[in-house]
Amino acid sequence: MIWDSADSCTNETANDRLEVENEIIPEISFHAMTGTDHPQTVRVIGQLRNKKVMLRVDGGSTHNFIDEAIVSKFGLPVNWEKKFQVMVANREKIDCVGQCRALTINIEGYPVIADFYILLMAACQLVLGVQWLETLGPVEMDYKKLTMSFTEDDISHTFHGIKPASITTLTEKELYGLQGVGFFFQIIPTASNVQRPSYPPDMSSLLAEYSSVFAAPTGLPPP
Numbered sequence: 001m002i003w004d005s006a007d008s009c010t011n012e013t014a015n016d017r018l019e020v021e022n023e024i025i026p027e028i029s030f031h032a033m034t035g036t037d038h039p040q041t042v043r044v045i046g047q048l049r050n051k052k053v054m055l056r057v058d059g060g061s062t063h064n065f066i067d068e069a070i071v072s073k074f075g076l077p078v079n080w081e082k083k084f085q086v087m088v089a090n091r092e093k094i095d096c097v098g099q100c101r102a103l104t105i106n107i108e109g110y111p112v113i114a115d116f117y118i119l120l121m122a123a124c125q126l127v128l129g130v131q132w133l134e135t136l137g138p139v140e141m142d143y144k145k146l147t148m149s150f151t152e153d154d155i156s157h158t159f160h161g162i163k164p165a166s167i168t169t170l171t172e173k174e175l176y177g178l179q180g181v182g183f184f185f186q187i188i189p190t191a192s193n194v195q196r197p198s199y200p201p202d203m204s205s206l207l208a209e210y211s212s213v214f215a216a217p218t219g220l221p222p223p
Contacts, residue, residue: 026096026117027087028127029060035123042141042148042161046107046126049074054125055105057148057159061129066100066116070125076100078118086119094119110157 031038042057053070065086071078082099098118105112105126114132121127133139140149146161199207207214 025085025087026063026065027061028063028065028119028121028129029058030088032056032058032061032065032124032127033088033121037164040141040143042143042146042159044107044148044159044161046105046112048103048105048126053105054162055107055128056124056126057128057133057161059130059133061127063129063131064114064116065119065121065124065127065129066103067122067125068097068118068120069122071098071100071118076103082117086117107159108157110159 029038029041030036031041037043038058038060040059044055044057046053046055048070051074063086066076070076077100078098079101080098082096084096085093086096087093096117096119100116100118102113103116105114112128112132114128116126136150136152138150141147142149146163148159148161150157
């Protein structure tokens, strides 16, 4: 699939574009905010100040974003004058507290230099949106293999995405570590592995014959 990132937002009509002082209000996708996987996003590992960080390449977000906790953890310089509201895809608004300018993040040997708006989004560390994607020109995405390829100065670059992790149960320690952090969860029924007790053939036939007698009671006993 060939995706020209400069045209990635053409599905939006002019009426859908919200403008303030001739600037489009930054918008972040719901999947980026919640950290959920989506067929049209790719998660990659990068390095920020020689430490690993998780990035989401997301054509559904208009700008680049960074989690406020990462800014604090790495002690990144912040332009505190860049404060405004960012639109989530569900039309809710959240506050942007500032901007980190010209951050350098290394992804598989390729240096990404970009500005990032600071948001409180515990489910995702960094988002690379259309603000960065449109600087690349045509981008080839393989959503099945989770690869992203582009060419710069006649040199081809390919990012390899991370496959979605399987769902696992949180330990008690991990659960307490989530205190003060909002998160989404889903309860999924699973097939029971409990085996029914086995009986000798004579007893099994007797239980089957008088199943109504041995069935679990559903009402009050007769007077």
